[in-house]
Amino acid sequence: MKMTPRAVVIGSLTILAAVVFVTIWVPWVTRQTTPSEIYRERTELEAAGRRLYIANGCVYCHTQSIRTIDWGMGAERIARVGDYIADRPILLGSSRTGPDLSQEGGEHPDDWHLAHFINPRYTRPNSIMPPFAFLGTEKIDTLTAYIQGLGMQQADRRMARQRRWKNEAVRAYEAGPEANVAWLNQHVPQGWRDLPNPYPTSPAGLARGRKLYQDFCLGCHGPVGDGVGPVQPWIYPPPLNFTVLKGRETSGGILYYQIMNGITGTAMPYFKKDLESEKIWDVGNYVAEYFIDQSDANTEPRGIDAAYEP
Amino acid sequence: MSATGKLQPEPYETARAFCITSAFWMVVATFMGLLGATELIAPDIVRIGWLHFGRIRPVHVNLVLFGFVTPGLLGAVFYFVPRLLRTELYSERLGLVTAGFWNIALVAAVSTLLAGATQGREYAEMIWPVDLLVVMVFILVFINLIMTVARRREPLLYVSVWYACAAIALTGATYVLGNVVWVPDTGSLVGIPDAILLWFYGHNIFGLLLTPLSLGVAYYVIPKACRNPLYSHTLSLVGFWSLFVVYTHIGTHHLLQVPVPTWLKVISIVDSIGMVIPVMVVLINLWYTAQGRLGEIHADVGAKFVFTGTIMYFFASIQGSMMALPQVQRVTHFNNWVVGHAHIGVLAFSGMIALGGLYFVLPRIAGRPLHSRLLADLQYWLVLLGSAGFAVVLTIVGLIQGQAWLNGETVYRVLPSLYPYYVLRASLGAILFSSAVIGFYNVFRTLYGQRGAAA
Known part of the structure; x- marks a missing residue:
């Protein structure tokens, strides 16, 4: 074959044109434009927040692309074509340096996001996300509006839940520690309230609990469990001071339930995805032993002796 | 010499300009990479808004692609195209103007991206006015190359010339398409088709720009350094055409776990495996050319860079084909394995060849030996250590992440x-930043140092 300039340039451009026709043009004209069942339009504020998301390169560390094999946040719903029909540009992302955000909306209340944007290590001590305090609170609020819309109609349902429970939580907090603890405990199912921590307090277990506390809890509840971690100025109701739990019927089961499920409406997130069962019991024991100064670990009812006991 | 004669650019002025452009921007690009990597271990170290990770990450990537590697390869192209065609470059003045605009485009890209003016699409971040500058410089390069071809005194086009002309023409076209320049405000399509287009374009920056330019340089440097004719003209033809047929199909392998049409995923997987053909055909051709003559390769630091780059091409490509397999991708997707792969491809393959081409042509365009062969060798070992280290470390990180996620561990x-x-x-x-500083010093001293110049 004789390679003339024409053959090289026209030939390669013809190949490109053919490939573009098949792999770009055909998918474009056959694209699906029906919205999915969770789709809704973004508000103007959310659209402005999305522009901030793009401007600050959030897409480099956060995907918006839930796969069939995912377990993490948002994995309840696998992404569909109809979720993305208004995304220009689409922000699937290519790396999970941080978690996927497809269904982030309503996972936390707005004040948690404010503290988290100011410095992510306030709420998540091991986070490697940049601090976004430089944006200022107004832009952070705009960005938060976008984040709280991720998940569209599902996010809206979660946000409605956050708002409803926030009202109750604020009322309970303002009624004083006695009423607050009563309110907190009363929403835990009875079975959990009657359940002591089945794991005996051991030095090894406490050491594990301490490590977990530092990695997950310290930012809000503080190094000594008095609720004045670095997050405290930014959220309301403020983080719980554990000492108010003493003598107020807070069982190991209640601690477990609240850590596992979180307290919707407050900045207390759920940890069931981050922590397995033993870890939640361990951190509960640590909090009870060191901060509440009152532990029901390994008391009746205990059931059949557990095989793990020394 | 007449008064007007002094205003005429000297031969290879364009090649020199692109070499120093590449050496300079490699320093900035690797610094951005170093800064980003540092922020991942100490996220509170920089509190300046325009220097946080989300801003410098695209600057690092775009500078490596368009500031370091592409100009480095073009530095060699602007030397070997006229040589291979037994003529002079169509216009050194146009070449210098092109290099000037190229640097203006890079400064514009860096400042807009740091300011947060971005289209948010990976590899296609640059905003519309910068896009136009980039398209313009590609057109200027193409005019200069094709006019040189038109004025050639050598009737036969050598394979390096094919690759150089095709790379610039194809990239000009895919850049316009991939950046959706007909939609100036967002520079994107909407929904899933935008992802398909983005990864078509993103992958073609490697497939239609870095790879053909690198192979063009390798096809020039290796036979030249070995003083051996090319092993096979037929393999050159097969490698050249199959690259464009196969590589352009595979962008969707970035979207295997996304709801895009299944037939498109199948095409991308099949052709990703098919990439073995263009890769191995070219490598067999180049390696057989160098057979028994590795001593000559070793003797020239430029050729040493280039030959190492061809070995890295093998690793990057075979790994890339494997990564397109859905079962493999369950582990490797969305994590640092891919970042490791990118560093093998762009730094160890095309970056090495860009440096090799640069060092190979530098003594010839400067009219004197390299300022320091020792420093060039040192840079070779630092780049090799750095890129091999990236491959190992980032692959380990990717495996930790991928396996942990598959087992239900959260990202946090x-x-x-x-x-x-x-x-x-x-x-x-x-290490890589140091190597870039050393390289810049060496290139600068070779081109502009006073040593050996007539008094």
Whole structure:
């Protein structure tokens, strides 16, 4: 074959044109434009927040692309074509340096996001996300509006839940520690309230609990469990001071339930995805032993002796 | 010499301009990489808004692609195209103007991206006015090359010339398409088709720009350094055409776990495996050309860079084909394995060849030997150590992340186990930044130093 300039340039451009026709043009004209069942339009504020998301390169560390094999946040719903029909540009992302955000909306209340944007290590001590305090609170609020819309109609349902429970939580907090603890405990199912921590307090277990506390809890509840971690100025109701739990019927089961499920409406997130069962019991024991100064670990009812006991 | 004669650019002025452009921007690009890697281990170290990770990450990537590697390869192209065609470059003045605009485009890209003016599409971040500048410089390069071809005194076009002309023409076209320049405000399509187009374009920056230019340089440098004719003209033809047929199909392998049409995923997987053909055909051709003559390769530091680059091409491509397999991708997707792969491809393959081409042509365009062969050798070993280190460290990080996620661990839970590897990655970044500084010094002294010049 004789390679003339024409053959090289026209030939390669013809190949490109053919490939573009098949792999770009055909998918474009056959694209699906029906919205999915969770789709809704973004508000103007959310659209402005999305522009901030793009401007600050959030897409480099956060995907918006839930796969069939995912377990993490948002994995309840696998992404569909109809979720993305208004995304220009689409922000699937290519790396999970941080978690996927497809269904982030309503996972936390707005004040948690404010503290988290100011410095992510306030709420998540091991986070490697940049601090976004430089944006200022107004832009952070705009960005938060976008984040709280991720998940569209599902996010809206979660946000409605956050708002409803926030009202109750604020009322309970303002009624004083006695009423607050009563309110907190009363929403835990009875079975959990009657359940002591089945794991005996051991030095090894406490050491594990301490490590977990530092990695997950310290930012809000503080190094000594008095609720004045670095997050405290930014959220309301403020983080719980554990000492108010003493003598107020807070069982190991209640601690477990609240850590596992979180307290919707407050900045207390759920940890069931981050922590397995033993870890939640361990951190509960640590909090009870060191901060509440009152532990029901390994008391009746205990059931059949557990095989793990020394 | 007449008064007007002094205003005429000297031969190879364009090649010199692109060489120094590449050497300079390699310093900036690797610094951005080092800074980003440092922020991943110490996220509170920089509190300046325009220097946080989300801003410098696209600057690093775009500078490596368009500031370091592409100009480096073009530095060699602007030398060998006229040589191979037994003529002079169509216009050195146009070439210098092109290099000037190229640098203006890079400064514009860096400042807009740092300011947060971005289209948010990976590899296609640059905003519309910068896009136009980039398209313009590609058109200027193409005019200069094709006019040189038109005025050639050598009737036969050597394979390096095919690759150079095709790379510039194809990239000009895919850049316009991939950046959706007919939609100036967002520079994007909407929904899933935008993802398909983006990864078509993103992958073609490697497939239609870096790879053909690198192969063009390798096809020039290796036979030249070995003083051996090319092993096979037929293999050159097969490798050239199959590259464009196969590589352009595979962008969708970035979207295997996304709801795009299944037939498109099948095409991308099949052709990703098919990439073995263009890759091995070219490598067999180049390696057989060098057979028994590795001593000559070793004797020239430029050829040493280039030959190492061809070995890295093998690793990057075979790994890339494997990564397109859905079962493999369950582990490797969305994590640092891919970042490791990118560093093998762009730094160890095309970056090495860009440096090799640059060092190979530098004594010839400067009219004197390299300022320091020792420093060039040192840079070779630092780049080799750095890129091999990236490959190992980032692959380990990717495996930790991928396996942990498959087992249901949250992203947050896995972070502490990545920390030591992130420290290693930043250390390797420091090695590469040092190598870039050394390289810039060496290139600068070779081109503009006073040593050996007539008094």
